[in-house]
Amino acid sequence: MSTALAIAKREFGSLFRVPVGWIVIALFLFLTGAVFVTSALLPGDPATLRSVFGTTTFMLVLVAPAVSMRLFSEELRTGTYELLASSPVSSFQIVAGKFLGALAFLVVMLLPTLIHALVLRMASSPAPDPGPILAGYLSLLLFGCLCLSLGTVASALTDSQTLAFLGTLLTLVCWVLITNTAPKFVSPELGAKLAAASYLIRIDDFARGAIDTRHIVFFLSISAGLLVAAGAALEHKRWR
Amino acid sequence: MIEIADLHRWFGSVHAVRGVGFEIPAGQVVGLLGPNGAGKTTTLRMLTGIIRPQKGSIRIAGVDAIAEPTKSRRGFGYLPESAPSYPEMSVSGFLRYRSQVLGVPRGSRKSQIAKAMEECQLGSVAKRRIGQLSKGYRQRVALASALLHDPKVLILDEPTNGLDPTQIREARSLIGDLAQDRTVLVSSHILPEIERTCERVIIIGAGKVLADGTPDELCRQNTGGGCIAECKGHGAKISTTLAELFPGTEVSTTPLEGGWWRVEVRTSDANDPCEQVGAALGSARIQIRQLRPTVAGLEDVFVRVLDESAGAEA
Numbered sequence: 001m002s003t004a005l006a007i008a009k010r011e012f013g014s015l016f017r018v019p020v021g022w023i024v025i026a027l028f029l030f031l032t033g034a035v036f037v038t039s040a041l042l043p044g045d046p047a048t049l050r051s052v053f054g055t056t057t058f059m060l061v062l063v064a065p066a067v068s069m070r071l072f073s074e075e076l077r078t079g080t081y082e083l084l085a086s087s088p089v090s091s092f093q094i095v096a097g098k099f100l101g102a103l104a105f106l107v108v109m110l111l112p113t114l115i116h117a118l119v120l121r122m123a124s125s126p127a128p129d130p131g132p133i134l135a136g137y138l139s140l141l142l143f144g145c146l147c148l149s150l151g152t153v154a155s156a157l158t159d160s161q162t163l164a165f166l167g168t169l170l171t172l173v174c175w176v177l178i179t180n181t182a183p184k185f186v187s188p189e190l191g192a193k194l195a196a197a198s199y200l201i202r203i204d205d206f207a208r209g210a211i212d213t214r215h216i217v218f219f220l221s222i223s224a225g226l227l228v229a230a231g232a233a234l235e236h237k238r239w240r
Numbered sequence: 241m242i243e244i245a246d247l248h249r250w251f252g253s254v255h256a257v258r259g260v261g262f263e264i265p266a267g268q269v270v271g272l273l274g275p276n277g278a279g280k281t282t283t284l285r286m287l288t289g290i291i292r293p294q295k296g297s298i299r300i301a302g303v304d305a306i307a308e309p310t311k312s313r314r315g316f317g318y319l320p321e322s323a324p325s326y327p328e329m330s331v332s333g334f335l336r337y338r339s340q341v342l343g344v345p346r347g348s349r350k351s352q353i354a355k356a357m358e359e360c361q362l363g364s365v366a367k368r369r370i371g372q373l374s375k376g377y378r379q380r381v382a383l384a385s386a387l388l389h390d391p392k393v394l395i396l397d398e399p400t401n402g403l404d405p406t407q408i409r410e411a412r413s414l415i416g417d418l419a420q421d422r423t424v425l426v427s428s429h430i431l432p433e434i435e436r437t438c439e440r441v442i443i444i445g446a447g448k449v450l451a452d453g454t455p456d457e458l459c460r461q462n463t464g465g466g467c468i469a470e471c472k473g474h475g476a477k478i479s480t481t482l483a484e485l486f487p488g489t490e491v492s493t494t495p496l497e498g499g500w501w502r503v504e505v506r507t508s509d510a511n512d513p514c515e516q517v518g519a520a521l522g523s524a525r526i527q528i529r530q531l532r533p534t535v536a537g538l539e540d541v542f543v544r545v546l547d548e549s550a551g552a553e554a
Contacts, residue, residue, distance in 0.1 A: 013329075083325075087313060088313040238290065
């Protein structure tokens with residue numbers, strides 16, 4: 001585990017040693033701040049961060065692939081992957097370290113947005129219900145895990161960061177098309193089955209303040225499955 | 241210390257490594273020599289667990305590298321070709337990170353990093369970013385990172401690739417120092433590199449071991465079929481005399497100072513012709529001051545071995 005943490009620490013630090021990390025955080029905070037000011041701080045409206053969480057979820061679809069695209073692609077491109085692959089660590093430890101480093105970056109990116117909740121609490125009377133806010137942050141964290149683990153698989157499959165980014169983004173978009181749009185055009189039985197795999201429906205439940213264990217299991221199990229797939233993809237590289 | 245047997249690796253339909261096998265005892269410095277594309281790097285990648293062989297066995301320091309890859313990777317330090325590192329990290333930060341990944345115990349990390357930095361003379365650049373260093377220093381940083389867990393086996397892939405002549409000399413001296421108490425396998429396609437650094441040479445071509453021995457042994461095995469004499473007289477006369485006495489031989493003469501000539505005789509067979517040439521020159525009353533068999537250099541051996549292999553393949 002300490003090896004995975006060492007890899008995570010390096011990965012986390014490396015995102016701040018290159019301009020892209022700072023640019024991603026600055027853009028993210030600017031946009032979420034703008035959405036907060038223009039949609040959550042309106043006089044007379046109920047005190048809620050629902051619109052901010054909705055926008056943040058959409059932004060994660062773009063930001064998470066940008067963070068995860070370099071996890072392995074960069075190492076494969078520069079040859080540092082050989083250092084890792086010849087070290088006494090398993091492919092799954094490498095994947096765990098990379099994922100944790102990227103997740104830590106995502107958490108650091110989300111932390112400053114807590115100020116929105118504080119401002120809303122100070123500016124509103126009555127104070128906002130903390131349940132939906134906590135559930136909203138939990139949904140961002142869980143959805144972030146899913147996006148990053150998907151990005152980890154894509155990055156382990158190619159040495160091109162562009163391909164890794166586009167692969168992750170397209171999968172997330174197609175996921176919505178298949179589980180949210182397609183059910184309207186197919187039989188009700190099939191539509192229900194497809195909708196059961198939707199991440200947007202579950203995020204919407206969280207935004208309403210409902211913390212459903214099934215939703216937590218959904219996000220965590222898919223993320224874990226994707227991380228195992230990323231480890232398998234690295235192992236496969238040794239045989240190709 | 242390193243035992244590999246009957247290694248095979250295919251990339252699609254390309255059979256890149258075809259039954260490579262050798263053993264390296266503890267303390268030996270061995271050069272893996274071969275032209276580009278011979279299978280050297282693929283062999284080293286299999287040895288270090290980066291890729292797996294599709295057939296064959298590998299043991300490093302007694303550990304089966306295929307059955308227990310993680311354990312086997314603790315037993316060696318590896319310097320990949322092009323000495324990769326993270327340019328945005330400082331030298332000390334990179335070595336600290338690598339010591340964690342290599343599983344160096346927390347208590348001895350500091351001392352191991354200091355030892356590796358001292359061995360590779362990195363003290364003056366410890367705080368600098370790797371991306372700001374010269375190629376020679378970056379090579380040293382990568383080498384230091386391979387020494388952090390104090391491995392008894394060092395595997396170096398093209399350690400002088402891309403260095404200037406001064407840096408090559410420094411790298412060679414550094415490798416010589418490191419080889420004092422370690423088993424070292426160095427891969428290179430640069431002959432003088434191997435000749436000066438290694439006590440044993442393994443020549444690889446077309447994915448196979450073509451020759452294996454000390455540089456002297458290889459040169460001796462490939463010597464013969466000629467001699468060199470230094471004679472006094474007239475070059476043309478010497479040449480004619482020898483050509484008449486030994487039909488089918490190739491004789492070349494080069495003038496030296498004071499009326500002496502360097503005469504090189506090449507026969508069509510592999511036998512040493514020194515005795516007959518000496519007798520012939522003596523009976524023709526040609527004065528001789530030196531007579532010795534032609535000794536092949538490692539370069540001649542390399543070319544000859546590869547040519548023979550190419551001929552056999554054809």
